[in-house]
Amino acid sequence: MSTSAQGPTSDESLTPVRWGVLGASNFALTVSLPGMKRGPLTQLAALASRDIGKARDAARSLGIPKAYGSYDELLDDPEIDAVYNPLPNHLHVTWTARAARAGKHVLCEKPIALSAKDAEALVDVQRETGKLIAEAFMIRNHPQWQQARDWVRGGQIGDLVSVQAAFSYFNRDATNIRNKKEVGGGALYDIGCYAVNTSRFLFGREPVRAIALVERDPEFGTDRVTSGLVDYGGAHLTFTCSTQAVAYQRVNALGTRGRLEIEIPFNAPADRPCKVFLDDGSTLNCSSARVTSFPTVDQYHLQSEAFSRAIRTGSPVENSIEVAVDNMRVIDALFRSVESGRWERL
Known part of the structure; x- marks a missing residue:
């Protein structure tokens, strides 16, 4: 016996969220970002790498208009609303905190930290900045x-x-x-x-x-x-x-x-x-x-759309920073x- 189930739809009347991406990892370029760029609420606006040539090549391949040669340059861009952080695991807490303190909402790849104590620090950062921080367990949106x-x-x-x-x-x-x-x-x-x-x-x-x-x-x-x-x-x-x-x-x-x-x-x-x-x-x-x-469906598309919707409407996310700490x-x-x-x- 076979039945069908439908996935969630987006509210296209909302203003798209302008996203910046930290790093140009193979995972991001080939798996998560292609799905993210499909969403009407998710606008990939900038990508940063420590190598400007790599940043430009990656941005060009995905049709991202801006490329930066450092992460700080991207965080200083006032047009960026949210940051996707797929950096190596040991850099997750540092750059998630810096992005939030720069006024950006942050979706960070898993594991969000290398210990619960470090993850708890991001709860304080979210409280301090008022910016949404979540861990990217895309499966919860599937x-x-x-x-x-x-x-x-x-x-x-x-x-x-x-x-x-x-x-x-x-x-x-x-x-x-x-x-x-x-x-x-x-x-x-x-x-x-x-x-x-x-x-x-x-x-x-x-x-x-x-x-x-x-x-x-x-x-x-x-x-x-x-x-x-x-x-x-x-x-x-x-x-x-x-x-x-x-x-x-x-x-x-x-x-x-x-x-x-x-x-x-x-x-x-x-x-x-x-x-x-x-x-x-x-x-x-x-x-x-x-x-x-x-x-x-593309679960990375669904995840970024849900996060963008949460930014615009205040709706909850599936894997909040508190869930990530646990x-x-x-x-x-x-x-x-x-x-x-x-x-x-x-």
Whole structure:
């Protein structure tokens, strides 16, 4: 059985938000920015790099009118309303704070910080400046995740007792920032954070304790395989993430009367529909699963439009800075447990 679900639409009567982009990473140029530039509320107005030639090339490739040879030049531009920060992880807090203090709203890539303490500093910055700061977990804006949450909250699978997540890819490039420990590389920061975030999204509450097991790369020092168990008080998240395993991702949510399975939970394709399976468990070969197919959307487009709309209307965002701090508290506890060898309370 197959059904369809529609994504949210934009209010085109609102004035577009003029965005500036910090950096010219391959991820931003090929994944997030092409989606962002499609939105009527999201106007990509400027891009900055420490290399002006790189900034000009990147801006030209995306049709962005302004290019700057430093991040500060972009922040000094009075025509920029909001900043997208996809810089390396260790630069997230510093440049998010500087952007907000320069009068810009900020959407910062995940993880927003390398510790909850550092993330908490951005709560103070938001309070000080009055500017909106959010963490870019684009998945929360995708209709498949919003439908999954609605099913869980509506009791479609009974009581949610377990979320099981896997996320992996293979990358042993020593020059890649994901393999550099000093800048916040490693599996948990890069992709394990998705398992934590989405389990909190589905459970609708915060966990009480966590424990993890890590296998580190002998050359890089980063966690290349991390498995975790997070206790939600009578319900659990179990996950494995890896930067050195076959490319794979899947989320299963098990309830007392059914389960839901998200086929491509994190890197949802922008060029074809996504599927979620809702199964009452009456057959073990999954033939009893009902398939919901979601029309093709770009989750980065949806995310930037939602953030722009929040700027213009004051509507809430899915992953506010306060939500981001709580995500970092779980990640902190997982890393502490690796050192202590025991459960760590949040």
